[in-house]
Amino acid sequence: MKKSTRGALAAVIACAAAAGGSASATAAEQSEVTVPLHGVEYALGMQAPEITLGLPVPLPSGSPEGPDYVEGQLLPDHVLPRVPVNNSLPSARVKAPLSDVVGDHSVDAVEAELSASDVRATTPGAGLGLPLTAPRGELWGLPALQLPSAGLHAPRLSAQPTTALGLT
Numbered sequence: 764m765k766k767s768t769r770g771a772l773a774a775v776i777a778c779a780a781a782a783g784g785s786a787s788a789t790a791a792e793q794s795e796v797t798v799p800l801h802g803v804e805y806a807l808g809m810q811a812p813e814i815t816l817g818l819p820v821p822l823p824s825g826s827p828e829g830p831d832y833v834e835g836q837l838l839p840d841h842v843l844p845r846v847p848v849n850n851s852l853p854s855a856r857v858k859a860p861l862s863d864v865v866g867d868h869s870v871d872a873v874e875a876e877l878s879a880s881d882v883r884a885t886t887p888g889a890g891l892g893l894p895l896t897a898p899r900g901e902l903w904g905l906p907a908l909q910l911p912s913a914g915l916h917a918p919r920l921s922a923q924p925t926t927a928l929g930l931t
Contacts, residue, residue, distance in 0.1 A: 798814040818853060836893075852881075861873055876926065880924045883919070892911055
């Protein structure tokens with residue numbers, strides 16, 4: 764294979780990898796959707812509010828937490844591991860007209876906006892303890908009996924949403 768052919772092939776592979784990487788990056792972005800409320804305007808005989816929502820797609824990010832082995836137990840602490848899910852909180856914008864409701868034209872509308880923000884979460888996990896202990900030396904290598912145990916690990920959720928409210 765000639766050097767020019769190898770270079771062209773390398774350029775094509777690099778472009779394909781860049782295109783694939785950019786396609787996966789844009790898949791996590793939000794798409795704005797306007798809620799159709801034209802039927803409400805017709806039914807009530809007044810202006811309906813304008814509602815726009817962002818629709819993100821939650822995707823698992825990263826690997827589940829590994830098991831925590833505890834000395835003296837036969838099973839690890841996290842039998843059912845927690846799975847991290849990171850995404851963004853959807854944006855929302857609502858603009859409701861007030862001139863028809865109040866009857867005064869000094870205030871036209873009230874607007875509320877929720878900005879998109881990052882959300883970090885983990886699913887709940889579970890732990891399980893068997894009714895047997897680890898082998899013990901004082902029992903000639905046999906396990907002892909104990910009460911079985913089970914527990915749930917709480918899910919985690921953190922976000923920093925911001926809102927804005929105003930009159931126009």
